Amino acid sequence: MSVPGAIRLLPDGHPETGMGPSDLMKRENFTTEATSELIHTFYTSPDGRVTSGVWECSPAREEFERYGVDEFMTVLAGSVTITAKDGTAQTFRPGDSFVIGADFAGVWENTETLRKFWMIYEPPA
Secondary structure (H helix, E strand, O other): OOOOOOOOOOOOOEOOOEOEEOOOOOHHHEOOOOOOEEEEEEEEOOOOOEEEEEEEEOOEEEEEOOOOOEEEEEEEEEEEEEEEOOOOEEEEOOOOEEEEOOOOOEEEEEEEEEEEEEEEEOOOO
């Protein structure tokens, strides 16, 4: 997608269609009966390595040996706790911005339904 100017990221997704279903989180990782996951991608770079959008996910927990992408995020609603392999935990809430590097190993846990803006860079293999 070529971008002639700035793209506004909207917290509810596309202004007409909103957000659509997402399957980034495995079903077994949800921690409550709620298993809702929605996404809208606002931008993809011509080479496909950079994407940006909004994502929402019910409470869930996932362990990573390697995160795999560099990701910048801003929490819009809910909260997420990121725990590194050494046990260091940080919780992010609405208004907080943070980055996870591709080599991150640890646990991602949405402690309540999380909505975030994201921008991902996928490094070459």
